[in-house]
Amino acid sequence: MKRIGIDVGGTNTDAVLIDGEAVVCATKTFTTPDVTSGIKKALAEIVTSAGSAIEGVDAVMIGTTHYTNAVVERRNIGRAAAIRISLPASASLIPFCDWPSELSAKVNGGTYLVHGGHEYDGRPVVPMNEMEIVEAARAIRRDGVNAVAISATFSPLTAECEIRAAEIVKNEHPDAHVTLSSALGRIGLLERENVALMNASLIGLADEITRAFSSAVSESGLNASLFITQNDGTVARAELARDYPVFSFASGPTNSMRGAALLTGIKHAMVCDVGGTTADVGCLINGFPREANNVVEVGGVRTLFRMPDLLSIAIGGGTIVSEDASKIGPQSVGYRLGHEALVFGGKTLTCTDIAVAAGLADVGDKALVQNLDKAVIDAALETVHLRLAEAVDRMKTDATPVPLLAVGGGAMLIPESMAGISEVVHVEHESVANAVGAAIAQISGETDRIYRDMDREDAIESARENAIDNAVKAGADSETIQVIEVEDLPLSYLPGRAIRARVRVVGEARSTPQ
Amino acid sequence: MAGLALRTPNQTHRVLTADDVEALAIGAWILGTGGGGDPYHKLLNMRQLYARGHTVTLIDPMSLESDASVAVVSNMGAPIVGQERLSDPEFSARPVRMMEQYLGRKFDAVMALEIGGGNGLQPLLIAALTGLPVVDADTMGRAYPEAQMTSVAVGDLRCFPFAMADIRDNEVIIPRAESWTWMERISRKACTEIGSVAATCKAPRTGAEVKKHGILYTTSKAIRLGETVLAARRAHADPIEAVLEAAHGKLMFTGKVIDVERRATEGFLRGNAVIEGLGNDSGSKLVVHFQNEFAVAYKDGEPVVMTPDLICLLDSVSGEGIGTDIIRFGQRVSVLALPAPPVFLSPKGLEAVGPRAFGFDIEFSSVFDEALS
Numbered sequence: 001m002k003r004i005g006i007d008v009g010g011t012n013t014d015a016v017l018i019d020g021e022a023v024v025c026a027t028k029t030f031t032t033p034d035v036t037s038g039i040k041k042a043l044a045e046i047v048t049s050a051g052s053a054i055e056g057v058d059a060v061m062i063g064t065t066h067y068t069n070a071v072v073e074r075r076n077i078g079r080a081a082a083i084r085i086s087l088p089a090s091a092s093l094i095p096f097c098d099w100p101s102e103l104s105a106k107v108n109g110g111t112y113l114v115h116g117g118h119e120y121d122g123r124p125v126v127p128m129n130e131m132e133i134v135e136a137a138r139a140i141r142r143d144g145v146n147a148v149a150i151s152a153t154f155s156p157l158t159a160e161c162e163i164r165a166a167e168i169v170k171n172e173h174p175d176a177h178v179t180l181s182s183a184l185g186r187i188g189l190l191e192r193e194n195v196a197l198m199n200a201s202l203i204g205l206a207d208e209i210t211r212a213f214s215s216a217v218s219e220s221g222l223n224a225s226l227f228i229t230q231n232d233g234t235v236a237r238a239e240l241a242r243d244y245p246v247f248s249f250a251s252g253p254t255n256s257m258r259g260a261a262l263l264t265g266i267k268h269a270m271v272c273d274v275g276g277t278t279a280d281v282g283c284l285i286n287g288f289p290r291e292a293n294n295v296v297e298v299g300g301v302r303t304l305f306r307m308p309d310l311l312s313i314a315i316g317g318g319t320i321v322s323e324d325a326s327k328i329g330p331q332s333v334g335y336r337l338g339h340e341a342l343v344f345g346g347k348t349l350t351c352t353d354i355a356v357a358a359g360l361a362d363v364g365d366k367a368l369v370q371n372l373d374k375a376v377i378d379a380a381l382e383t384v385h386l387r388l389a390e391a392v393d394r395m396k397t398d399a400t401p402v403p404l405l406a407v408g409g410g411a412m413l414i415p416e417s418m419a420g421i422s423e424v425v426h427v428e429h430e431s432v433a434n435a436v437g438a439a440i441a442q443i444s445g446e447t448d449r450i451y452r453d454m455d456r457e458d459a460i461e462s463a464r465e466n467a468i469d470n471a472v473k474a475g476a477d478s479e480t481i482q483v484i485e486v487e488d489l490p491l492s493y494l495p496g497r498a499i500r501a502r503v504r505v506v507g508e509a510r511s512t513p514q
Numbered sequence: 515m516a517g518l519a520l521r522t523p524n525q526t527h528r529v530l531t532a533d534d535v536e537a538l539a540i541g542a543w544i545l546g547t548g549g550g551g552d553p554y555h556k557l558l559n560m561r562q563l564y565a566r567g568h569t570v571t572l573i574d575p576m577s578l579e580s581d582a583s584v585a586v587v588s589n590m591g592a593p594i595v596g597q598e599r600l601s602d603p604e605f606s607a608r609p610v611r612m613m614e615q616y617l618g619r620k621f622d623a624v625m626a627l628e629i630g631g632g633n634g635l636q637p638l639l640i641a642a643l644t645g646l647p648v649v650d651a652d653t654m655g656r657a658y659p660e661a662q663m664t665s666v667a668v669g670d671l672r673c674f675p676f677a678m679a680d681i682r683d684n685e686v687i688i689p690r691a692e693s694w695t696w697m698e699r700i701s702r703k704a705c706t707e708i709g710s711v712a713a714t715c716k717a718p719r720t721g722a723e724v725k726k727h728g729i730l731y732t733t734s735k736a737i738r739l740g741e742t743v744l745a746a747r748r749a750h751a752d753p754i755e756a757v758l759e760a761a762h763g764k765l766m767f768t769g770k771v772i773d774v775e776r777r778a779t780e781g782f783l784r785g786n787a788v789i790e791g792l793g794n795d796s797g798s799k800l801v802v803h804f805q806n807e808f809a810v811a812y813k814d815g816e817p818v819v820m821t822p823d824l825i826c827l828l829d830s831v832s833g834e835g836i837g838t839d840i841i842r843f844g845q846r847v848s849v850l851a852l853p854a855p856p857v858f859l860s861p862k863g864l865e866a867v868g869p870r871a872f873g874f875d876i877e878f879s880s881v882f883d884e885a886l887s
Contacts, residue, residue: 089681090600093558119709120595120778126682153598188597188840190555291844309831393750456775486843490777 001509002057004046004224005439006039007255007432008064008213010073010334011276011318012409014432015042017050017057018439021262025049026432028409031276031335035209038335039216047220059509060217063229063438065252066209067202067245069277071299072312073330074102078147079109080200081140083169084193085116085128085152085161095151095193100300107201109145112136116161117153125153133165137172147203148173149196151181153189157489157500177203184246186487191295191304198301199246206245210238227441231307232484233258233288234444234506249298250307253280254289255437257308260405261287262436263427269403270392270421273434274410276318277332281311281391284405311391315384317352317410325380328387342368351413354380360412385415396420407433443509445471445481448502456499460488463501476507526577527647530570535560535638537740538733542634543835544743544757545736545852547824549783549807550631550657551593552837555601559639563603568642573623575651575730578721583619584649585610586666586719587636588627590678590701591711592783593806593839594776599681599711601632603639608679609715610640616675616687617718625649625724627664627716629732630657630807631837651728655855656824659782659806661701662694663867665857666719669727673697677715680708706781729855743833753833754848757826764881766811766819767800767849768792768830774841782806787827787841789849800849802827804838809872811849819881820869822854851881 002024006015013031017024027045032038039062047054070076082095095111096104114136116128140148148169152161159182166178179200185192210228217226228241229251241248256273260266267287273280283290289308296307314330318337321328333340333348340346342353343364349372355361357369357377392404401422406414407430416424429436447466451459464483472478485504490497530538539553539560546553578584587610589596614620624637624644629652637648653664667673673694678686678701686704691697705712719728739760746756758765769789776785784805791798800818802811808825811818819825827836830846841847858867859880865871868878 086599089605090602092562092602092604093555093600097562098558117598120592120598121710123709125599125709187594189600396750484844486773488775 003439004043004057004060005435005437006042006060006062007252007434007438008035008039008062008066009252009275009277009434010065010069010332011316011337013038013042014435015046016429016432016435016439017046017053018436019053023429023436024053026429026435028432030338033335035212036216039213040219043216043220043222057222057224059227060222060224061227061229061235061438061441062213063251063255063434064209064248065275065277066205067249068252068298068312070202070205071103071198072278072314073332074106076205077107077201078204079145080107080147080149080197081109081145082111082193082197083133083136083148083150083165084111084113085150085165086189087113087115089117089125089153090189093190095197098190098302099194103299103301107197109147110140110143112139118158118161120154120157122158128161128164130168133168134172137169140176141173146175146177147179147200148176149179149181149193149200151189151193151196155180155182156185156187179203184244185304188304191302194301195246195303195305198298198303199244202245206242210242214238229255229438229441231305232444232506233442235441249305250310252434253282253310254308255441256280256407256434257282257284257289257437258287258440259433259435259437260284260407262440263429263433264405264425266403266405266425269405269425270396271405271407272388272392272414273408274413275316275408276337276410277314277316277334278312279315279388279391279410281395282308283395309395311395313387313391315351315387315413317350317355317413319351321349321351321354321380323349325376325383328380328383351380351384351410354384355412384413388414389418392418393420406430442506443471443474443476444504444506445469445474445476446502446504448500450498450500452498454497454499456488459499459501460486460503463503464505467503467505471505471507475509477510478507481505481507526574528572530572532561532564534737535564537737537744539635540740540743540834541736541738542629542631544739544826544828545629545634545655545824546631546657546835546837547807547826548804548836548838548841549593549659550628550633551589551596552840553632553635555596556632556635556639559601559603560635560642563639563642570638570641571647572650572733573647575649575724575728578623578649578724580720580722582622582721584719584721584724585613585621585624586627586653586716587624587640588633588714588716589636589711590705590714591781592778593631593837594778594783595709595711596632597839599709601639603643605679605681606636606713607640607643609677609713610644612677612679612685612687613675613715613718616677621646621718623647623649625719625728626652626733628652628654628657629736630654633657634733634736648733649724649728650733651724651730652732653728655729655732657807658867661698661716663871665729665855666723666727667694668857668860668863668866671719671723671727672717674717676701676717678704678712680712682708684708702781710778710781729857746833754828754830754850757828757833758850761852763850763852765848766851766881767795767813769795769800769847771841771843771845771847774843776838783838785838789847792846802849805872806838808838810869810874810876817876819851820874820876820878821872822858822863822867823880823882824852824854826850826852853882854880
């Protein structure tokens with residue numbers, strides 16, 4: 001199995017060519033404003049340095065932290081309007097009610113509560129008021145908001161209200177992109193609505209990014225399919241990924257953790273991935289990221305995703321340092337690091353400049369930071385070390401010392417020792433661990449169907465077989481398949497015994513075609 | 515009860531801070547034994563109410579006048595419905611107003627039917643809107659699914675009248691019922707019809723009844739439990755250890771959820787969760803059955819902990835409570851047993867809330883050597 005893994009971060013675009021579990025070659029370039037040319041450049045470098053080894057590459061897997069960065073940094077996110085079909089219930093807790101205020105101020109493109117929704121048993125709560133939806137859609141169009149998230153009470157059981165509302169919205173506001181909560185989440189109205197709103201706010205960005213990815217790969221001359229990596233360490237076809245950017249939310253850190261495990265051969269450890277914009281801290285158990293157990297917060301918003309248990313803080317190579325080092329972040333110069341950082345001839349003091357001045361890194365022109373005040377360098381490093389150590393400590397669940405795998409382009413910012421850490425491990429290719437992780441992304445298979453007149457056990461077993469079948473068809477090695485999600489909902493409103501069963505399985509990519 | 519005499523008069527009224535409410539939500543969720551509803555939505559409502567300047571006063575039950583009139587409140591239904599129909603304080607307060615109108619008399623205070631889960635916060639929502647104080651007590655010391663499973667039912671107090679409100683313009687008052695069980699059956703039917711969730715105001719209690727039959731100081735107990743978890747998290751200590759110590763509990767099992775069967779029937783959420791052992795419990799399986807709340811747990815086929823002992827499933831990492839409505843495949847959980855309120859250990863108490871009351875034909879046996887009071 002030969003694959004190219006690419007990680008497009010806010011600052012760097014990394015690429016690796018993997019043959020089986022071995023890294024053939026790797027490259028690191030700056031992310032470009034158009035995204036495409038950075039990927040093209042990375043792909044071209046891989047093609048050149050691989051030489052004849054490039055033969056037989058059949059898949060390009062791209063992971064990106066763009067979406068997370070957009071939410072964490074509160075930029076590149078669009079406005080989204082919420083239509084919630086729930087009245088007369090749920091009136092006191094309106095959409096965005098549990099969002100951090102500065103984020104909702106950016107995203108909130110209007111909230112509209114309308115009458116309708118279903119009971120748990122499939123009866124309507126009250127008849128849906130279509131006129132209220134028409135009025136909402138017109139108001140949204142008047143306000144110039146083009147992304148709409150629609151949620152309805154008990155829509156995972158029956159999406160009828162959401163689907164009808166989407167038709168009305170598209171009719172009244174043809175430019176609107178509509179995200180339905182029922183397509184994204186499970187039971188839990190507020191969290192499902194949050195995810196739908198986040199998806200809607202990222203839809204513009206997702207469209208742009210996915211286009212850029214596709215054109216870069218098609219122009220590279222490689223005859224390979226494009227996959228986008230997902231939160232759970234698996235991949236999805238690019239077309240699907242465009243409509244659901246939230247599914248790619250945490251893919252960057254998942255990739256870097258899996259990459260770190262492969263590169264170091266260590267399967268139980270803490271991982272700290274310092275990129276250009278954020279540092280992500282997680283915990284590896286048996287080579288896989290520890291999953292968040294309950295509600296996951298992304299940028300301070302509650303969601304119900306299956307995601308790696310991560311703590312992201314705004315510390316990275318591109319993080320802006322104030323002149324006296326009293327303020328570090330949360331802003332990053334991002335991909336402009338290559339000309340805005342002092343060492344690259346720019347005018348902005350960044351963490352990379354601090355690292356170079358302190359002799360921890362050798363990039364750009366060292367001479368350009370030789371006049372930095374030593375007190376400022378020390379103070380900045382101390383703050384960065386303190387914040388990283390704090391983040392690692394927060395993510396540790398027991399007191400036993402474990403190794404810390406230092407990865408990412410900004411790994412030099414990680415202190416050499418920390419409380420509760422047995423050793424800080426650095427390895428070759430550590431700076432491109434996320435691209436390695438993308439290249440070894442797993443293949444998933446899912447099934448979500450209604451089964452009638454079957455025992456629950458039989459229905460789930462049948463769903464499981466289907467899911468495995470789908471995964472194997474998609475290229476998973478049947479020997480390595482694991483069930484990662486089983487969910488069933490008895491549908492008491494349908495005649496006979498009816499059950500909706502959803503099963504998701506993942507497996508390693510097959511090394512040889514079957 | 516020995517501590518009671520030490521309380522000074524200025525301790526009988528306490529204005530709850532926003533932090534107290536946060537801690538209460540955590541503690542109540544643990545005592546909810548999986549039910550009573552996730553307190554998160556009620557906590558959000560409380561944050562909004564506090565932000566608008568409302569506050570809530572918690573009062574010592576022993577400071578109630580004997581003839582004081584206390585509203586006993588709860589949301590009734592299947593917890594999963596609460597995940598989709600979000601809590602609304604106006605809706606919670608409606609049956610209290612209905613009851614006042616029916617009785618022709620104003621209430622002096624409001625009290626939780628059950629301290630467990632979101633229902634532990636229900637009186638606070640109403641108190642914030644109405645200005646009534648909240649009594650530091652409840653009638654379960656945890657959460658239970660049915661009306662006859664309370665200390666006031668075990669004490670044979672009157673079960674009526676009863677008021678129920680729907681989010682639509684439907685109101686139900688049951689002026690009289692033959693027994694607590696009849697009250698449960700009739701009200702449950704109505705509740706199921708309106709979507710398996712209803713705001714209710716149970717039979718009003720006098721101050722004297724609360725002092726004699728209430729389970730006292732459970733609100734402050736839940737607040738302390740929540741504070742303990744928060745402190746453990748801040749100190750990166752094991753929150754499970756902290757809960758065990760603070761609540762005199764026993765760790766029964768740790769593992770990972772591998773199956774959940776759940777169905778909303780007859781106004782309840784019923785089913786079971788299968789947990790595969792990790793660490794010391796590796797190789798074993800624990801099956802926990804629930805009817806809104808966790809009722810009985812079988813380890814490798816043998817019953818190991820059962821109601822009225824509290825069965826609490828906590829997130830092994832955060833120590834947060836896990837409800838029967840949100841427990842799911844893959845979660846890493848710790849199963850704890852906490853001691854039951856003594857009133858439920860009497861023959862009459864066990865008849866109301868022992869394993870047989872939930873359809874399990876087994877003799878109650880506590881994991882605790884003797885009841886802690």
